Amino acid sequence: MEKKPFVTKEQLEEIIKQHPTPFHLYDEKGIRENAARLAEAFAWNKGYREYFAVKATPNPYLLKILKECGCGTDCSSATELMLSDAVGLSGHEIMFSSNDTPEGEFKLADDLGGIINLDDITHIPWVERELGRIPETISCRYNPGGLFQISNSIMDNPGDAKYGMTTEQMFEAFRILKSKGAREFGIHAFLASNTVTNEYYPVLAKILFEVAVRLHEETGVHIGFINLSGGIGVPYRPDQEPNDIMAIGEGVRKVYEEVLVPAGMGDVAIYTELGRFMLAPYGCLVSKVIHEKHTHKEYIGLDACAVNLMRPAMYGAYHHITVMGKEEKPCDHKYDVVGSLCENNDKFAIDRMLPEIEIGDLLVIHDTGAHGFSMGYNYNGKLRSAELLLKEDQTVQQIRRAETPQDYFATLDGCEMMKKYL
Numbered sequence: 228m229e230k231k232p233f234v235t236k237e238q239l240e241e242i243i244k245q246h247p248t249p250f251h252l253y254d255e256k257g258i259r260e261n262a263a264r265l266a267e268a269f270a271w272n273k274g275y276r277e278y279f280a281v282k283a284t285p286n287p288y289l290l291k292i293l294k295e296c297g298c299g300t301d302c303s304s305a306t307e308l309m310l311s312d313a314v315g316l317s318g319h320e321i322m323f324s325s326n327d328t329p330e331g332e333f334k335l336a337d338d339l340g341g342i343i344n345l346d347d348i349t350h351i352p353w354v355e356r357e358l359g360r361i362p363e364t365i366s367c368r369y370n371p372g373g374l375f376q377i378s379n380s381i382m383d384n385p386g387d388a389k390y391g392m393t394t395e396q397m398f399e400a401f402r403i404l405k406s407k408g409a410r411e412f413g414i415h416a417f418l419a420s421n422t423v424t425n426e427y428y429p430v431l432a433k434i435l436f437e438v439a440v441r442l443h444e445e446t447g448v449h450i451g452f453i454n455l456s457g458g459i460g461v462p463y464r465p466d467q468e469p470n471d472i473m474a475i476g477e478g479v480r481k482v483y484e485e486v487l488v489p490a491g492m493g494d495v496a497i498y499t500e501l502g503r504f505m506l507a508p509y510g511c512l513v514s515k516v517i518h519e520k521h522t523h524k525e526y527i528g529l530d531a532c533a534v535n536l537m538r539p540a541m542y543g544a545y546h547h548i549t550v551m552g553k554e555e556k557p558c559d560h561k562y563d564v565v566g567s568l569c570e571n572n573d574k575f576a577i578d579r580m581l582p583e584i585e586i587g588d589l590l591v592i593h594d595t596g597a598h599g600f601s602m603g604y605n606y607n608g609k610l611r612s613a614e615l616l617l618k619e620d621q622t623v624q625q626i627r628r629a630e631t632p633q634d635y636f637a638t639l640d641g642c643e644m645m646k647k648y649l
């Protein structure tokens with residue numbers, strides 16, 4: 228499928244008069260339409276809720292939009308809990324799915340009324356100590372181990388993942404939690420990441436539903452919800468077929484009716500914790516070409532670098548690039564599109580065929596709305612960019628300013644030597 232930016236060159240030229248590149252730009256209309264489609268795909272389930280994975284894009288303005296679309300949040304740290312609280316989420320609108328949880332964070336999640344999703348059986352006494360009790364509603368994260376396969380293809384390797392409890396531990400945890408006063412139980416699992424197939428959720432659902440029936444029958448607990456977590460991917464590459472969320476919802480419904488309903492568990496709510504699917508396609512990184520270099524290869528240098536978008540450097544991830552205004556030109560030039568870090572993996576694209584690029588061209592790097600800005604860092608003293616929101620009425624709102632050197636030096640407060648720069 229052809230990948231088209233959600234802004235035009237003319238719009239961007241207007242925007243950069245006020246907001247210098249680089250910046251992340253988000254598309255409110257796209258976000259709302261996608262969230263509405265997701266809600267429709269699971270409308271068959273009475274208790275359905277999407278808990279947006281805050282780590283993907285921790286910006287309160289975006290969380291607020293998602294809240295208006297009916298989403299809660301999935302948090303894994305104290306600051307993510309604070310963001311959720313700040314946008315007015317509370318109680319069971321907040322899920323706390325942490326691992327290797329630092330002291331005090333279960334307490335904060337509980338103070339906000341959030342649902343705690345335990346990553347490990349050893350967290351039971353830890354939670355009990357922090358809270359002085361076991362919450363009435365509690366969830367456990369499941370990891371069946373082995374490989375996660377759909378048909379004959381290996382999707383991921385849960386047996387090698389640090390998350391979740393084994394099958395035996397799930398049974399033991401449910402028994403202990405029940406004996407300590409838990410009344411409403413949930414099951415959670417995240418077994419494959421960025422799946423671009425309509426089969427992932429239905430296959431995962433079947434595994435979870437079957438273990439839920441056994442847990443219910445053997446421990447006598449009431450299972451209130453099953454959390455399919457994240458993992459629904461997006462087509463980063465133009466040749467990938469996008470997921471059909473309606474087909475995914477329907478696939479889960481079928482398994483629900485095959486497994487849960489006959490077991491008398493037709494009241495189980497389905498939860499999701501999507502991050503990437505909710506926002507990745509509705510954000511892009513806008514950057515300007517500032518240099519070209521002709522040595523052993525052809526290089527195009529941007530004013531953005533890996534601190535603005537780490538995925539290519541970290542995972543070798545593909546992000547599509549559009550050279551604005553040159554969409555119709557032939558892609559007959561092979562470039563490495565690079566940033567300015569003193570690290571040779573700071574390349575947004577390697578050997579990418581693109582139209583001939585000139586200094587000053589505006590590049591849109593696609594699908595950065597999730598795990599983009601949020602993975603930013605300050606290596607090489609580089610500063611994080613601004614985040615802008617293209618609103619439904621097509622006006623632009625700055626929803627986070629760019630960092631300044633003062634921000635970078637802020638934690639050296641009190642340092643006499645830095646006085647000039649603070």
Ligand SMILES: *Cc1c(COP(=O)(O)O)cnc(C)c1O
Pocket residue numbers: 280282283301324417420421456457458459500501502503504597
């Ligand atoms: C990262 C994460 C998610 C979101 O994953 P996506 O790939 O962005 O959908 C959901 N739940 C948990 C526990 C996570 O760690």
